[in-house]
Amino acid sequence: MDVGRPGLVPGDRLLDTIAAIATAPGVGAIGVIRVSGPLALSIAQAILRSGKSGPDLSRRGLHVGWVVDPDTGERIDQAVLLVFPGPTSFTGEDVVEIQGHGGPAIMRRLLALVLGQGARLASPGEFTRRAFLSGRIDLVQAEAIGELVSARGERALQAAIGQLEGRLSHEVMQVRQALFESVARIEAAVDFPEDVAALEPEEIMGALARQRIRIDELLAGARAGEVARSGARVAIVGQPNVGKSSLMNALLRSERAIVTAVPGTTRDVLEADLEIAGIPIRLVDTAGIRPARDEIEKEGVARSWQQVEGADLVLLVHDSRSGLDATDHDLAARAGDRPVLRVASKVDLLRSASADPSEVGDAPWPAGHLGVSSLTRQGLDELEAAIAGALLSSSPVGVPGLAVNARHQGALRQARAHLTSAIETLDREMPLDLLSGDLRTAIRALGQITGLDPAEELLDLLFSRFCLGK
Numbered sequence: 001m002d003v004g005r006p007g008l009v010p011g012d013r014l015l016d017t018i019a020a021i022a023t024a025p026g027v028g029a030i031g032v033i034r035v036s037g038p039l040a041l042s043i044a045q046a047i048l049r050s051g052k053s054g055p056d057l058s059r060r061g062l063h064v065g066w067v068v069d070p071d072t073g074e075r076i077d078q079a080v081l082l083v084f085p086g087p088t089s090f091t092g093e094d095v096v097e098i099q100g101h102g103g104p105a106i107m108r109r110l111l112a113l114v115l116g117q118g119a120r121l122a123s124p125g126e127f128t129r130r131a132f133l134s135g136r137i138d139l140v141q142a143e144a145i146g147e148l149v150s151a152r153g154e155r156a157l158q159a160a161i162g163q164l165e166g167r168l169s170h171e172v173m174q175v176r177q178a179l180f181e182s183v184a185r186i187e188a189a190v191d192f193p194e195d196v197a198a199l200e201p202e203e204i205m206g207a208l209a210r211q212r213i214r215i216d217e218l219l220a221g222a223r224a225g226e227v228a229r230s231g232a233r234v235a236i237v238g239q240p241n242v243g244k245s246s247l248m249n250a251l252l253r254s255e256r257a258i259v260t261a262v263p264g265t266t267r268d269v270l271e272a273d274l275e276i277a278g279i280p281i282r283l284v285d286t287a288g289i290r291p292a293r294d295e296i297e298k299e300g301v302a303r304s305w306q307q308v309e310g311a312d313l314v315l316l317v318h319d320s321r322s323g324l325d326a327t328d329h330d331l332a333a334r335a336g337d338r339p340v341l342r343v344a345s346k347v348d349l350l351r352s353a354s355a356d357p358s359e360v361g362d363a364p365w366p367a368g369h370l371g372v373s374s375l376t377r378q379g380l381d382e383l384e385a386a387i388a389g390a391l392l393s394s395s396p397v398g399v400p401g402l403a404v405n406a407r408h409q410g411a412l413r414q415a416r417a418h419l420t421s422a423i424e425t426l427d428r429e430m431p432l433d434l435l436s437g438d439l440r441t442a443i444r445a446l447g448q449i450t451g452l453d454p455a456e457e458l459l460d461l462l463f464s465r466f467c468l469g470k
């Protein structure tokens with residue numbers, strides 16, 4: 001995607017050649033050393049022995065042979081070299097990837113060899129940074145690479161792929177373009193009032209309002225993206241013996257927590273990871289809430305209360321044979337504005353449980369409660385769907401699958417604030433030239449998302465989070 005960045009500037013520190021081990025440390029079938037920069041091809045030429053006439057590395061492709069130390073003639077590894085001459089490479093420079101056997105000792109020797117031939121060790125994220133600086137990818141796509149690698153679940157993966165494809169950038173650039181058009185019309189009307197047909201304030205107002213809605217949609221997707229990326233904490237709370245630990249085990253499909261008929265079995269906070277509908281989830285079982293009988297239980301109950309506050313979603317469990325009481329209402333109140341799902345447990349013990357409640361009409365548990373049985377697994381699919389829905393529901397109109405991270409959110413909010421101020425100016429029938437200042441600031445904020453005119457510190461911060469070799 002053309003993001004309008006200038007090419008590499010001579011005198012930039014991009015002119016040296018960088019190298020790093022790109023695969024994870026440890027033993028693997030293969031290990032990869034990545035080399036990028038003006039010396040990449042000549043280094044590869046110097047260290048690879050293949051065929052009688054030696055390799056022709058001027059063309060894109062793969063070359064198999066022995067990697068040798070040209071100074072001593074010593075053979076180091078049998079390897080595959082992937083050669084990507086610039087500018088159609090990841091970084092835009094000449095890139096060589098050396099695929100050797102993936103042992104730590106071999107990798108270290110290969111890296112030392114490449115460094116000995118004039119490359120220097122890359123800093124974290126430096127390959128991706130070069131890809132950005134050479135205009136091969138924009139900033140959102142650079143971030144997407146980081147997120148793709150660290151994605152913990154299916155949804156996060158999809159969002160990162162969408163971001164890498166440039167979907168978020170595309171959305172943002174469209175809004176930016178539309179604002180540009182409004183500014184151009186306003187400024188033309190201000191500068192050449194006689195040449196430009198009278199500007200209809202309603203029309204400009206409509207155009208600006210439409211772009212604000214699109215920004216709102218992107219922001220609404222942010223929370224969903226956050227949950228998809230970093231996962232959600234789901235706390236199971238309720239009174240003793242209602243079946244919290246059984247529910248934890250049923251959702252995990254493993255006997256993780258101790259279950260007994262004795263109320264007060266669980267005394268500590270128990271955590272386990274699982275994935276529901278592609279969302280990584282940390283499930284938390286807690287001690288049943290009641291007036292504590294001893295010191296241990298007292299501490300356990302205190303921790304249960306804390307879990308309510310630390311959760312992204314609370315599963316408030318009660319026994320379907322008895323209703324909710326004051327303690328349950330206190331728990332729900334403690335959840336504040338966090339989403340709470342009310343779970344009526346042990347529905348297999350209800351007399352009418354054998355009949356499907358959806359067929360007989362009203363379920364025997366209160367409306368809005370989810371009836372489940374950890375024993376027969378009745379209602380568990382619905383519960384999982386409700387969990388996923390509650391975690392993602394803050395984006396009812398969000399653009400699906402777009403990962404909007406904290407940095408993008410900051411810029412979108414800034415753009416939105418200036419857009420709002422422009423709309424108010426228009427509303428109060430103030431002079432038109434007051435509008436364009438706000439609109440231009442909004443446009444600049446949107447440009448920061450994809451990395452038009454990025455600040456050096458921002459790039460340092462962003463790429464330092466990458467691992468070496470990325």
Ligand SMILES: Nc1nc2c(ncn2[C@@H]2O[C@H](COP(=O)(O)OP(=O)(O)OP(=O)(O)O)[C@@H](O)[C@H]2O)c(=O)[nH]1
Binds near residue numbers: 247286372373375
């Ligand atoms: N029939 C039936 N029994 C259940 C169900 N869920 C839990 N039980 C039983 O209810 C009792 C308590 O279950 P637990 O899962 O330990 O309940 P808890 O809420 O974790 O209890 P504490 O840890 O004491 O707070 C055990 O005897 C379970 O076998 C269910 O869905 N159906």
Ligand SMILES: [Mg+2]
Binds near residue numbers: 246257266287
């Ligand atoms: Mg328990």
